[in-house]
Amino acid sequence: QKEVEQDPGPLSVPEGAIVSLNCTYSNSAFQYFMWYRQYSRKGPELLMYTYSSGNKEDGRFTAQVDKSSKYISLFIRDSQPSDSATYLCAMTWVSGSARQLTFGSGTQLTVLP
């Protein structure tokens, strides 16, 4: 079993739709969670990061963390064609000197105009 499982997609939605992207994890030591967006042949771009359970909103993006269920989500409202990319969840633990991120395999999203 992988430490981080992510729905691979591909996911195709019409412009303006609400998109839900999800990851589950098995290691309860993970305490810090991030979402990245990666366009084809580019580097991952940090979208959101959060430490607490609950919701964090930034513009059209909302990150949700449920530590009791080991489940995180990213919601995109009013999706745009420019949101078409691969979305990666990532997480790390916050004790000791280790800082490595463990990534999900990514969900490929296409927003159709």
Next chain:
Amino acid sequence: NAGVMQNPRHLVRRRGQEARLRCSPMKGHSHVYWYRQLPEEGLKFMVYLQKENIIDESGMPKERFSAEFPKEGPSILRIQQVVRGDSAAYFCASSPGLGTYEQYFGPGTRLTVT
């Protein structure tokens, strides 16, 4: 504020040659990380460095791979005697330091071994 810089962006090496990948972190960032993305696979951690120190190299292959982050200049990921299986995208990330955990990625170096 310039982001993380990596060069070269594309690198072609023949089997048995050496590859050197360079990374300059964001201004004010003292922590550097290297990740590898193999075709059709996710991003995998390789090594975590601070200036003149390797903090965590648990993801680094035991042979042929090494990394450094000298007092002056960029971080270097070095792959000796490259093989076809080393063909991948190599990403560098940086973060400000203790108390922060989010990492900012560079554009990557795409290594092709022929």
